[in-house]
């Protein structure tokens with residue numbers, strides 16, 4: 001069991017994760033098309049010139065921040081930013097992972113001290129607990145929550161909870177480490193096919209699609 | 225509130241046609257939504273109604289186009305009336321809602337309006353009850 005979960009399953013999980021994510025992106029390109037961004041042009045001639053709009057933005061930076069979701073939900077935005085950054089970065093610097101990369105490939109990313117990644121792991125778990133609390137106790141979140149949302153939250157945090165238990169040798173290590181590897185593999189496989197697919201689609205929605213809230217130049221593509 | 229005819233049948237095929245023509249973006253929006261509720265504060269109607277979750281943009285598209293999609297267009301007249309209540313009375317399509325994941329919520333609500341129209345369900349101003 002251990003060999004299977006530590007060996008072939010890991011590769012299957014990574015391949016499904018990568019191929020699945022690429023599939024989602026390719027599928028998006030296949031189902032969308034290039035368009036010229038909508039621009040208002042100044043009419044030539046016509047009525048007399050009106051006063052030029054102010055060059056400075058009407059709202060100050062502080063005012064804009066207060067009106068943004070960082071201003072209306074400051075705690076959530078702080079927690080979710082920390083949660084997401086650590087969720088992606090922590091596993092890359094865990095010594096236990098890099099030993100395995102080293103055994104398989106002879107190379108690995110640099111490792112942080114185990115004591116430090118242990119703290120990062122705890123922070124991710126705390127973020128998960130915060131999301132759970134919102135889901136349970138905030139009426140507006142509960143109104144759009146189903147069992148599926150709890151399942152996804154569990155899938156996303158399980159590798160951290162089991163990784164933590166394994167590092168601290170809480171419960172039977174041999175069982176916990178198998179559960180950890182399974183949890184990690186399930187999470188990777190789940191990314192392209194569940195609501196966790198927001199990982200690639202955050203970038204597609206916010207940078208590629210022509211849309212009210214696209215960053216930068218305003219996007220170039222629309223769904224067919 | 226808004227049936228233009230008294231026909232009690234629903235043309236499921238016609239609904240499916242609209243759903244199929246927009247499947248990709250609709251499916252993506254519904255799947256990508258994290259159900260996080262961060263869009264709530266961006267809707268003025270949410271504020272006007274004292275934070276009633278039913279006025280949250282995501283609640284509106286999940287229960288209109290989301291419902292039509294999940295049921296594959298199989299809704300009855302009553303269901304269509306409920307949906308029309310959501311997409312006309314609880315949303316004015318001002319397009320000011322903000323989703324951190326970039327979901328085009330107004331587009332989803334507009335789509336649900338299209339489907340209502342395909343079934344002769346409209347918003348009828350003359351039948352609007354004025355608040356007391």
Ligand code: HEM
Nearest residue numbers: 010091094096117118121159160163164166167181184185
């Ligand atoms: C897919 C196969 C995976 C394998 C084989 C694996 C293996 C391991 C091993 C051997 C450890 C060290 C445990 C110890 O110190 O005794 C560990 C720790 C850890 N793993 Fe994984 N892991 C996998 C996936 C993941 C994923 C996908 C995540 C998160 C996204 C993750 C997060 C962690 C964390 C955060 C720790 C450190 C826990 C702590 O120090 O408190 N792992 N893993």
Ligand code: HEM
Nearest residue numbers: 080084131152153156187196198199202258259260324325
């Ligand atoms: C790397 C690119 C990613 C971006 C830009 C991103 C962005 C977002 C955003 C904007 C939300 C909406 C609500 C919130 O802010 O919490 C969200 C929610 C969420 N994300 Fe991500 N995400 C990414 C990757 C991931 C990954 C890889 C996972 C886990 C495997 C994940 C797990 C979650 C979970 C569980 C929620 C829902 C939180 C809740 O239950 O309220 N995200 N993400």
Ligand code: SF4
Nearest residue numbers: 257258260261263323
């Ligand atoms: S529409 Fe966007 S902001 Fe609203 S709940 Fe869904 S992911 Fe969150």
Ligand code: SF4
Nearest residue numbers: 267315316318319321
């Ligand atoms: S388009 Fe509808 S849901 Fe979005 S902010 Fe306007 S009224 Fe609210």
